[in-house]
Amino acid sequence: MFTGIIETLGVVKNREKDGSNIHFTIESSLSNELKIDQSVAHNGVCLTVVALADNTHTVTAIEETLKKTNLGEWEVGSKVNIERCMQMNGRLDGHIVQGHVDQTAVCTKAESKDGSWEFTFKYDGAQGNVTVEKGSITINGTSLTVVDSKNDEFSVAIIPYTYEQTNFHQIQVGTTVNLEFDIIGKYVARLMNK
Structure with missing residues (x-):
């Protein structure tokens, strides 16, 4: 975990x-x-x-x-x-991440926002994974908040610290990233499909 x-x-x-x-x-x-x-x-x-x-x-x-x-x-x-892995006696600063990648996505937009960055990613929506605005998503292991959510696309905003301390500074249009969707969202989506 x-x-x-x-x-x-x-x-x-x-x-x-x-x-x-x-x-x-x-x-x-x-x-x-x-x-x-x-x-x-x-x-x-x-x-x-x-x-x-x-x-x-x-x-x-x-x-x-x-x-x-x-x-x-x-x-x-x-x-x-x-x-x-997470220590059970510590704070959960991000969100619950299992380390099990659901699928990959491709960066379709990487835009500087005068002190921050906004990245947009497109993924295969047919696999049944979903995002929600202000929900959690993990990109290359980094816990992030979804800004804009569509059926097969979403965006995230990146602060300078995250940009510099993770491999986000290397992500550009066309880069493939790993996605782990929010575990609670995955269970809800599964139940709704039954």
Whole structure:
């Protein structure tokens, strides 16, 4: 379980294909604090730490994960949003995030707003996921509030801190991002479809 509050940015240092899997070695300021078998969110994807070295950790993405997320696009040098799992004795600063990406979206608009930014994303609405204005959405693991909501498109507003401390500063028109829709909204949508 995560909160969507990004702790640090990591950088992909190595990418190694292994059958249908890919092992990613990532350097970050948190890598030396991690443990083997620990669950860590990488761009919102819960992955298990399988190896540790000097200021790096390695995680493995299986074929199913690669199909549903943007991890297959990661190259050496890619910046990755990283969050360790939530501590139960702390505040929930973001929202409840499971680390299970529902689908990807593509950025269709990235606009500077004189001190902030507004990003618009389009996704496949046929998969049944929904957003609501002022509801929660997780983009690349970052907990955000929806500004404008449509059937297959939504926008978010980004403050300078979030822009600089996450990989939002690299998102541009055409960039694919990971989406995890709000868990409460997913349950409500499922119940309404029954």
